[in-house]
Amino acid sequence: LVTVDLNDISTRYRDICPLGCGSRALIFSAIDQQCRRRLAVKKVSLKQCTSSHTLKQLLREIRILRRMDHDNVVRIHHALASTNSRESMPLDSVYIGMELMDTDLRSVIEHNQLSPSYVKLFMYQLLRGLKYMHSANVIHRDLTPSNVFINIDTLMLKIGDFGISRILDSDYEHSGYLSMATTSTWYQSPEILLHPRHYDQYADMWAAGCIFAEMLSGKPLFPGSNAMEQIDTIVRSVALTTESCGEVYGVRGNGGIPSQPLRDMLPHTNRMAINLLSQLLTFSPKDRVSAVDALIHPYLDCYGMVNDEPSCLAPFRLEDELDGISLVEMQ
Structure with a gap:
């Protein structure tokens, strides 16, 4: 400073x-x-x-x-x-x-029905930014359309507002030691809703899936008013494994089979887009696609170029966390 x-x-x-x-x-x-x-x-x-x-x-x-x-x-x-x-x-x-930046993605979605080509372009850029960010050992924790920004003339998308982001060194076990994430309930992953201190970069990937669906449909996919309602909304559309069923009270009866799958919620969306969306919106983070793998999905074939999707060359490490540091020491 x-x-x-x-x-x-x-x-x-x-x-x-x-x-x-x-x-x-x-x-x-x-x-x-x-x-x-x-x-x-x-x-x-x-x-x-x-x-x-x-x-x-x-x-x-x-x-x-x-x-x-x-x-x-x-x-x-x-x-x-x-x-x-x-x-x-x-x-x-x-x-x-x-x-x-000119505007944020929320304003773009609210004022325009995005064409499939625009959705694809914006989704590619969002995943490209997430690949870099996660390779730097950073999780955003507040990824919403309001924190994704657009320049109108160039159609450039940028992730912003790192106010509650965290450093998550992949060489260490952080589970249980993270503070509770405070992102909007609509974009919170199941693991954050159920276990608020147990999450990783795959929580960002869930949020990216919610943003993807919102660009496709023009409205939030899971608009729950509280954590309990949010989980209920999610399990109506996202398949659960046997292990996941045990975490959510009341879903054992249907074996975790969604009553309103993503395909039915987005009936006019092409098959490849739904396939990528379903890989982003898996109930268990262990089954969720990473930004690296999402970028090579066939849906994004027209943009994918591994040599132009850089990773961070100097990722953060655990010792870069700020425990005990003062504002004066940052000067």
């Missing part, structure tokens, strides 16, 4: 336009006077980061964004910490400057 005086922040960003806000962050676009480009800027008030957990999430987001270098992942331009000498707490806010 680079520390700058609060007064310098007010002169650095010009022509500010609010884009959105959350419980701790404000998102706006602005012209950065240093690079003379319009950026998306995430401002996080450190006064709102009242716990070490929220501070750790912020620092992890910055560290992950700095390492990501891929066409289908939003790029970071800078991370600044503003100081205010008049306050008892010297560090006031953190500003994360990122490339600005």
Whole structure:
């Protein structure tokens, strides 16, 4: 992090336009006077980061964004910490400057019925970004259409908003040690719904499947209002193995056979798309397709090019986690 005086922040960003806000962050676009480009800027008030957990999430987001270098992942331009000498707490806010995209996938879906060719193009790019991200030992944990961004002119898709992402070193066993994922219930995988601290990168693949189905149909596939209803909605459409049946009360009677399979929910979707979707939406993560394997599915034959689907050359390791690190140490 680079520390700058609060007064310098007010002169650095010009022509500010609010884009959105959350419980701790404000998102706006602005012209950065240093690079003379319009950026998306995430401002996080450190006064709102009242716990070490929220501070750790912020620092992890910055560290992950700095390492990501891929066409289908939003790029970071800078991370600044503003100081205010008049306050008892010297560090006031953190500003994360990122490339600005035209819109998000949710807005695209809500305002347009995507043609099959657009769905295929966007799905290919989403999987391409996930392959890179997972090869870096990063799981997103909040993959929804609102966190997938599109540039209208180029049709470029980029994954963004790494606010609750985690480093998951594949050389270590993390099961049971992860914090509860807080993504929207509609995109949560069965393992997160049933065992909130036991999940891995395949939870992102489930979310990608939900996004895929939403692009195909124009509406959310599993719009449950709570975790219990979400599981009930899922088991009506996704086949369960004998082992999975034992995890979900009330489905033993039908042997885990879906009453409304994906094929019936998406009757106008071609066979190859349904086949890929069914591999993404398996109840057990052990049976779910990886981003690497999804990219070689016949549905994506027209785009697939292994030599142009890079992996991360410097993946994160367990020691890159931020336990015990302070904001001052990040400067």
